[in-house]
Amino acid sequence: MPFKNLEFIFPWRSYQEKFINNISRHIVDNHLHVVAPPGSGKTILGIEIVRRIGKKTLVLAPTLTVRNQWENRLQTFFVGNELFNDFSFDINNPKAITFSTYQSLHSFYKKFEQKAEYHAFFENEKIEAIVLDEAHHLKNEWWKCLFELKRDNNLTIVALTATPPYDSDALEVSKYFRLCGDIDEEITVPDLVKEGDLCPHQDYIYFSKPEEKEIHFIFEYRMRISNFIDELKLNTEFIAFINNHRFLKSTQKYLNEIYGNPEYFSAILIFLNSINQEIPEEKLYILGFEKNEKVEFPAFTNNWAEVLFQNLIVLDRLNLIEKESFLNELETKLRRLNIFENKKVDLIGDNQLYRSLSNSPSKLLSIVDIISNEYLNLKADLRAVVLTDYIKKEFKITEDKEVHSIDRLGVIPIFQHLRISSVSKVEIAVLTGTLVIIHKNNITAFGSIESLDNYNFIPFETDIEYVEIVPKAGANHLVNTITKLFEIGNIKVLIGTKSLLGEGWDAPSINTLVLASFVGSFVSSNQMRGRAIRTQKGNLNKTGNIWHLVCLDPTDINGGKDIETLKRRFDAFVGISNSEKNYIESGIDRLSIPDSFNDIDIQSLNDYTLNESKKRGVLKERWNNAISYGTGISREIKKYYTGDEAYETEKSQSFNDVVRYSFLELSVALSFFLPQFLIKNLNILITKGAMAFMYSLLTALGLSFGLKTYKSIKNYIQFGLLHKDLKRIADALLNSMYDLNMITTKRENIVLTTDILPKGEVVCAIKGATEIESALFINSLQEIIEPIKNPRYLIVKKNWFRKNFEIQNYYSVPELFGDKKQRCELFLKYWKIHVGASEVFYTRHLEGRKILLKARMFHLSNSFKETTKKAVIWN
Structure with a gap:
């Protein structure tokens, strides 16, 4: 045993002890994938995992700072009188535990001309385990050398992360889980708040409207696309081109292609239907419709136009080579409209409109409102950090009277707005990697921490009350010094970049965080948010307010891309509700924001939010109440109501x-x-x-x-049976998983609940199962009830009443059972018992393909909507 002299020398937290007791059970498949928020002691838990596995180990971290923390935590928390010396920082000379970085491993990998030598090195050195710290940092090139090791050397892989990269593209997410394995254990935010490792906190959303020129840009953008599509519907050359497409001219010959890309074929038919061209019945037979069966085509929306153009211009281009000149003209038109870039057609405005809204100067005024409100509320106790993406030094020379004309979001624009606001000028500062600004009154306090001789203090161009601090050669403590000034209160509002302060920077006093970042992901958002929710030693009453900025799209009833992106990122946040009933849940629903933003009074909405943010004492009570109601997390899935009216x-x-x-x-x-x-x-x-x-x-x-x-x-049946259907489906799924030993927790310990919420969402939750069992169950249930994609097997309900009232009859068999026919038949057996008479079809054969296409046509109206959402709840 290489680690027999190591032992944790302090008491474990209860959530840590619970996790440690499950290590041996999780590691049997040579994987251990742990998700834990900042502040949970991931490094210490990682060392305990290594100690218990007892194998020679390579620990990989994203930076040298994090790498060094591993060695520090080992010597501080696991060693008594004598230091542990059987460690190395050099991957070329490994010891019992070697601490390195992903970059170092990649460089090491590239040294070997023959990859067999690379694998042989690990085998010869008897390295049998790898720990991937902050595993969300894994990049493409790093993934390759790690996956080769895992495949060829049969290593034990331990992955530690605060946030899996769920919002990366599907291929990246697939790679991540292939390397790290399924999530085995998740240490949750409520556990940490309960133990006092995180403070009570709340997320708040502050809304703004675009300025007139931005609104004009959005309307112009939408109008140009709308006019272009209207013109295309009258363009005889384009219509002839579509009518001569091989899918229409020689349908039978290209059935395999059509079945492989049904959206493309559907988009062609939907376009022709939109110009009132009759669709031949034989084309509808391909989609599984029967003779004289009524077919309701959806409108040819921008979503469907995007599917059509993406295939014509990119995916199907080589097959249309005889029409290359025509396609070149079409591509040129799309480029001129700014809706085709990097081989991606975008008619929804994901790039153009999101950049416009997320970087809207209206957010500058939002930040002033938020900081002014927090300053009035907290006064001397305020410790606010505003994080954004870019510095924007070009706005340094901006006179007071010109500040409100600044049209970009960035560190300097935010600083300029705040310095002319009602916030005390002395207490505002800027901290970035290349620019540091403080008030001249704080120079003395700065000098009490570090020698003034190491820096030059240059008056700020447009306001001589401030100075820009420029380090002289050899000075490297500037970030630490500014952080100390912030901690002791000389600085109360600190504006910085997320690249410097978003991850790894620690200032426990932060009680207000404004996220003015629009470039980022689940991962970076969660890391930035983690800055404000840590506890502060000696401050038992600390609470954290995290502010998110949204600029609404006035042309979109749902609010636009900015709020859509925020909603997606909230899936990574677990927090407290702001309703009368206190509950803890992931996702944005807990904040009860409006479903639509037509005729919404934004000022009233913001005033209410500002008032709620002042109730920090109530916030603490809410967390205590919600935590006391539960003992752990469970998982649920919501099926959203998708009707046209409320x-x-x-x-x-x-x-x-x-x-x-x-x-x-x-x-x-x-x-x-x-x-x-x-x-x-x-x-x-x-x-x-x-x-x-x-x-x-x-x-x-x-x-x-x-x-x-x-x-x-029809409507009454649809609403009356919705939650009952979900309960029956969940029972069929659970019994199938038990029969196949996919769930081993005692049946009497598991509870399934199904409820209809006031807004029509049907919620199914599983309680009492293990983390991996509940995740597997919810993932499979989502596959069944979400819009049909491309399952190997499809279940079709055989019910005359439902069929004649055109109520949903098609469901995917989840991948869990779809890989083997016997499993699928077992699932069908329980489906018939709980749900009713049904038939299963294999969709890789012709008959099954037709039924699959028909099922997907049934779901076309929901193809571009979010119809289901998974959530983590505390109960």
């Missing part, structure tokens, strides 16, 4: 209409309609008899009231 309205109307059109209107018909009908059709009764008269009467009633009755019953 759920409450639809549901009420659906129920009332069934009653109304089934009973009330029939009474009305008998009272008013029947006498009139009798008078007008008396001749039929006399000449053709009672049967002919009754036939005419029923026909008239059907035409007058039948459609309304049909729609009402």
